[in-house]
Amino acid sequence: MTTKACCDAGLPAKSTGEPIGKVFDLASSPAGKPLPCYEVGSGDRAVIVAYDIFGFTENKRTRLVCDQIAAAGMRVIMPDFYRGTDVLAHFKTFPPEGGIPAVIDWVTGVAPFDTVIEELFEVVVKYLESTGVRSIGMIGFCWGGKVVMLASKRGKIKGGVSCHPAFLEPEDGANADCPQFFMPAGDDPPIDPVFNAMKSKPFFDKCKKKVYSDQPHGWVLRSDMSDPTAKAARDANDAVELAIEFLDSVIM
Known part of the structure; x- marks a missing residue:
């Protein structure tokens, strides 16, 4: 499941607010x-965050969601x-001229999934x-x-x-050994x-899904959050709050 919606959604909006965490290196x-x-x-409970193609520094909102x-x-x-x-630092513009194939080639080169895992x-x-x-639990975007x-x-x-995941295949659900939202x-x-590939899992009753049919790919991290009453901002906050509730229930 790869999708050109990742490119069609465009650049993230500029975020207000300042992250409060620290940046450091692990060997x-x-x-x-x-x-x-x-x-x-x-x-003693932790959440590992896997960002979207805009990475670690381009979109400040990603760190604000961590906070x-x-x-x-x-x-x-x-x-x-x-x-x-x-992706923006590499191509200098977004969406890139080569579209989603160019993005896939870039991301698989800079961060192959086997190395990442x-x-x-x-x-x-x-x-x-x-x-x-x-x-430990996890949350990932795109x-x-x-x-x-x-x-x-x-x-x-x-x-x-x-949240608005990309590159997923049914085998990902079939291979999962813990609840997913x-x-x-x-x-x-x-x-x-x-x-549906998880239906036979003993934890399936804890699995959830919610389709935000009015939102484009990437909206949780790319939406303009300056007006909290706007639908995109409300839906983005709703997704993060539901994620927190779910993670709190499974990271025991």
Whole structure:
């Protein structure tokens, strides 16, 4: 499930507010160079955030969402698997001339999924566990939704949220070993094939989906949040609040 909706949605709106977390490096043996991370909050329950194609620095709202999750009582960490670059920094314009094929080629080159998952468990999860975390969940956006699903078959993740996910296939649902909450946009590919692939799972009764049919792909992180009464902002906040509620229920 790849989609040109990722490009059609355009650039993220400029965000107001200042993130309150810290940026630091974790040593990373799989990639051979440090892994920058944004971390905020405290406690023995953690949420790993997998960002969208705009990466670690281009869209400040991504960090503000991390702060919002942390304010609900969970420790949050967002690794920079792109290591300082993002789709806009690379192409200089968005959508790029080559459209979604160019984006796919770029992201699979800069952050191959197998390397990302290896780093996630060998570096990020080990760091969290070494600093007192006993239970871990995940939330991902766009590209990050695929990261969540790939990580959710390794036995360490207690639950995952995927907002306007990309690159998902039914096998991702079939391979999941923990509850999932999917929040696709109206122009995203249908989520039912992935969701229904989990029906035989013992945790299926905890799985959820909510389609935001009036919103375009990427709206949770790309919407203009300056007017909280606007529908896009209200739906973006609704998605984050539902994600927090779900994660709080599964990261026990």
